[in-house]
Amino acid sequence: MNKQLEDKVQLLLANEEDLALFQKELQEAFMNALIENLGDAEAGPIPSDEDIQQSFHAPEAVTYHISLNGENVGGVVLKINNKTHRNRVDLLYISSKTHNRGIGSAAWQAIEAQYPETKVWELFTPYFEKRNIHFYVNKCGFHIVEFYNKFNPDPHQPRVNEHQNNSRPLEEYEFFRFEKVMKMKTRQKIEN
Template identity: 55%
Template sequence: MKTTKETNVTLELEEESHLPEFRKKLQEAFAIAVIETFGDCDDEPIPSDKDVQESFDAPGAVVYHILQDGKKVGGAVLRIDSETHHNSLDLIYVSPEHHSQGIGLSAWKAIEARYPDTVLWETGTPYFEKRNINFYVNKCGFQIVEFYNEYHSDPHMHRNGCEDDNPLPGGDDFFRFEKVMKKKGLNN
C-alpha cells in the first residue's frame, strides 16, 4: 500500500500579472493524461488558452496557487456564488512532480474550509481522466450526476454557438460531479 506524507498545504490568491504562468503550468499538468491516453497531442494546449481565460474571467472567479510548505505546487480556479452558495471548481491541478503526495486532497480540504457556507460544489472532467474521476469520487466525496456525450450534450459546452476551436481528443464526453455540503434549512 502506498503511503503519502502529511502535507502542509495552503491557498494563496493569484496575482493577475502571474496568470499567464499559471495557465502554462495548468496546461502542462493537463497534457499528461491526454498524452498517456491518446499519444502525442497536437501543438495546441489543453485546455485551450481561450477556455482557461474564460475560467479566469467568469463571474465570481477566484484563482489560487496551491502551496506546500510555502512552495507553489499547483493551482485552482473556482467560481463562487455568494448568493446561492452553489460553487464550482472549474480547474485544479497539481504539478506532475508533486503527484501522489496527498497535495490534491489537502488542497481540496483547504478549499472546502475556505468556503464553509457552500451548499453545493460542482465540477467536471473528461471521461478518459481516470485519475481525476478517482480523485473526485473516491477521495473528495463527489458523486457523478451526469454524463455528457453524443446523446446528451453539455448545454454549457458551446456557449458562443459555434464549434470549439480546440476540442479534446476523444470528443466532448464529460462527467459532471456534485458534492452536497449542506441541505437548505438544516444546521450541519
C-alpha cells in the first residue's frame, strides 16, 4: 500500500445532519455494484432506507466518513463492543469514482488503527460482490466463515422459503459472513 496515501486517508465522525447525504452516497455505491454484477437495478435502493437507518442508530454504532485530502470518498458504519472487543463492519463503501487507488485498503488500516483492542472483526457481503470478496479476503486478511442461503439461513433475518409470496428473490438472502481474528502481535503493532 502507498504509505503517502495512507497518511491522507482519515476517518471523520459523521454527525446526525450528515446521515441523509451519507445514505444517498452509500446507496449509489451499492447500486453501481449491483448493476455492475447483476445488470439489474429495479429492486429499489440497496440497502433499503430502513436497513441503513437501523445501522446508523443501532446500539454501539459509530459512523465515519472516509476522507481523502479533506474530501469525503466513502463511509463506514461500525458496531463497537467495548466489552467483548468483537466488532462488526455494518456498512462500508468507497465511491466508485475513486476505486482502484488504494483508498479502501488505507481506510481499512485506519479502522484497525482506530480500534487496536479489537479481537475479531466481522462483516457480511452479498454472494455476487466479487470486488468486495477480493478486497476483504486478499487485501484485508478476512476469512469466509459462513455462507447464508436457503439451506443455511441467516439466523438474524426473517425466515424465507420458496413457497412464500415474497417480492424479494431468494438470492437477496445469500451472503458470506467474514471474520478477521486479530493477532496480539498485530494489535500491539498498531498501538505503537
